[in-house]
Amino acid sequence: MVDLREFVDSVKDRIPIEVVVGRKVQLSTKSGRMWGLCPFHPEKTASFTVQPDSGRFHCFGCGKSGDVLNFLQESEGLSFIEALERLADEAGFEMPGFSGDRRDPKKSNRLKKAREALAAARVLYSQSLNEPAGAAARDYLLERSLSAEVLETFCVGWAPNEADWLVRALLGKGFSPEVLAEAGLSFNDSAGKPVDRFRERIMFPVLERGARTVGFGGRFLPGSWADENNRGKYINSPEGPLFPKRRILFGIHLLPDGLRDNAEAPIVVTEGYLDVMSLHQAGVKTCLAAQGTALTSDHARLLRRFDRKVVLLMDADEAGQRAAHKGARVLVEEGVACEIASLPDGRDPAAMVASKEEAELLQRIASAEDIIDWRLSSWFRKVGQLGPADKNRVAQEMAEWVNSAVSPVLADTWVRRVCDRLGIGEQAFNALCHSDSNSNPPAPVHHQSSVPESGNTLQRNEREIVAAILLDPSLLSRKRNLEALQGIQEGLTDAFAARLLAWCLESRAESEQSGLDEALASFSDPEISLWLSGLRDLPLEEPARAFVNALEALPQNRRQSIRNSEHPVDDDALRKLQREVQVSMRIGEKTPQQSTTNPAEQE
Incomplete structure (x- = not known):
């Protein structure tokens, strides 16, 4: 078996990064660097740079960076192994088997x-x-x-x-x-x-x-x-x-070009194949549709990566409005800016384009409402003049939306807007918003986390745990660490973290290697592979410290995530176990703490 890192280095030495990037980006040399328009976000002035000597790229606009493999993964949606196979074939190397590669x-x-x-x-x-x-x-x-x-x-x-x-x-x-x-x-x-x-x-x-x-x-x-x-x-x-339907969006392969060509255009999510094609024909090059299913958290996380507002353009019938309501909630919970565009009764985008009503359709997209305004307007249309009991019902729903907002600025804006529209006091509405949450303040998203950006605080917390054991598989050799991981495994909310932790524990049980290289060789899912590939350059000098901090943070981040749930998770046993892990791992350690999603360290 061949060592993965050695093979990667050999391939990268054979294929210059500027050659691969140059196939998608027109590069020019200035001050020892090569510059071009970023292929990952729209811009008019080049902020995307390639350094041939180091074999890396970086965009000062959107922040994306990495090596030639990362570039292929990002630009073509490939897994790490698929990107490596592409380059190896170009370099004239035959892909060998790798140590730890347990794929059939x-x-x-x-x-x-x-x-x-x-x-x-x-x-x-x-x-x-x-x-x-x-x-x-x-x-x-x-x-x-x-x-x-x-x-x-x-x-x-x-x-x-x-x-x-x-x-x-x-x-x-x-x-x-x-x-x-x-x-x-x-x-x-x-x-x-x-x-x-x-x-x-x-x-x-x-x-x-x-x-x-x-x-x-x-x-x-x-x-x-x-x-x-x-x-x-x-x-x-x-x-x-x-x-995998829950992760697929029809038209996604055309979205990057559409966004790059129009820096102001929102991402428009509609219902069907013909709707997407008709919208493209009408000039809306940034439209998508889910695959016969409602929008999922996987869809939302994918859309969040494009850093663009999403407009939901659903049919005006009851089913379409329900889909818009549910889809908007998923997007808001994942931190995606969301608006709703209304269609005429009995009309869909494809029918409007076929009837030469493109101008009205485009105007409706441009006039999309913020989700809170849309829901409030829906209530006023449904009930008419709101009495005290009606205001209470509406305020309860609005409180759910406010509590689901990831951004405190967005939540505060919504609070003021709801109070103004309903004619109620902010103190009373804020009390309603916090009535189902525990006394601890929400854990803020720590944007300096040691783990590549991956969604809300709880998801990133869970991935920090997994990242630590991938970067230092020896953590699995300690009995208490294994018990801690087995204790949290069932309650993981992030699909990536759950799959990766299960793989790590299974590898350990079978006496197989379970480090980052082995994970890269074992997972072909492009999204997981891209995240794993990002760990290759992670400046995490003390995975053990990061592991402890992430475990300590988990109970509070879980409570904040489920503060509106009717069945809170009991963390007593987990907390006791984590205190034991903390003590056993900190003996003799004097290194500085790594960054973490632990809310206690952010106060």
Whole structure:
């Protein structure tokens, strides 16, 4: 087995960072550095710099920095291993097995082939749309006023009405039935024969950042067999490692370019494929849609990385308004600025664009309301003149919104706005806001944390614990540390921290290595891999100290996170265990404390 760090260094020595970055950024040399417009945020004056000698990039505007692998991960949505494979292939190196890499080689190869099959299917579906069999689909798309340009931009295609059209085509290209099933393109019929999952449907490829196909959505045509037999207007690729719906947003591969071209444009989140495509056609190049599901915390964390306001553009019916309400709450809780744009009754973005109402649609997006104003207006429309009991009901909901705000400035602004609209005193409303919270003040987000930025305080706290044991796996050799980690494992709220801690404990139980290098070699999820890659440059000299501080912070940060819950977590046993850990680890230690999310140290 080859040491991962040695192999990484060899590849980076062979492929200069300025060559890789130069494929996406026009660079010019000044004062010993290379400068260009940042590919990660919109700007008119170059603040993005590359230093060939050190092999690193840094943007003084948005703060993104790293080495050539980080650049590929950020710009193309690749995992660490995928970025390394890309560079190794370019450098003429064969990817070896790494110490600690416990991935199943057969499974890894099958997933790689499945991604290739998805890319091949996208091409075949697109070609089919322009053949005689796709005539009805072309007519329908023309009726929806979608231009040839936007159809090409989104790689729209057609799945013919043949049971195994795609299966036969892809088998002929050398893909196995198992790979097609892994890709979600086929399933076995009652006779055990592989058949197409999508049939007689307009096909919308779902691409992630880096324009890699991860799945498809298929819409039936009016009057088709699927329509007449009530088989669902839309079907999507099945949930799986290649198509995790809760993390996928349709149109995300086009978002960075849209944001870069318009520094003032918000991110517009709407409901469906046709809505996104129609909005693009109308000039809104920063629109997205969730994959047949409500907005999730994973979606919100992804959107937060773009540091841009989000406008929810949902249908005016009851279901659309519920989706807007729930989606806004998720965004607010993750610290994403959120507004609501209202649509006319019975209209959606696609219908408005088709009816040449683009100007009104754009005006409605530009006039989007802050979430608090939208909710207050909804109450006034619903109830009319508010009596004392009505004001109390409205104030209770508004208190929930205020308590969910990550920013104290935003919360204070909302308090004053609610009191003004409802005609109530700030003292009474503040009392309502704090009635369900405990006496401890909310733990502030510590922006100087030693761990890469990763969401709210509790999530970052949990990741600090994981980061410490990844950077110093010897922490797992102490019985009390293991007991502490096992004690907090079930209650972890951050999906990354939960998966990584489970992997660390499993590795320990199997006497396997569980350091950062091994984690990078074992996780292919791009988001986890990007976060792990950021730990490679973490200036954490005392992981043991960071581990202690993060454990100490956890009970209070948990209480603050669930202060509105009806079932608070009992931290007594955990607190006792953490005091024992603290004592055992601090014996003989005289080094300065590391930065932490411990609220007690921030007072």
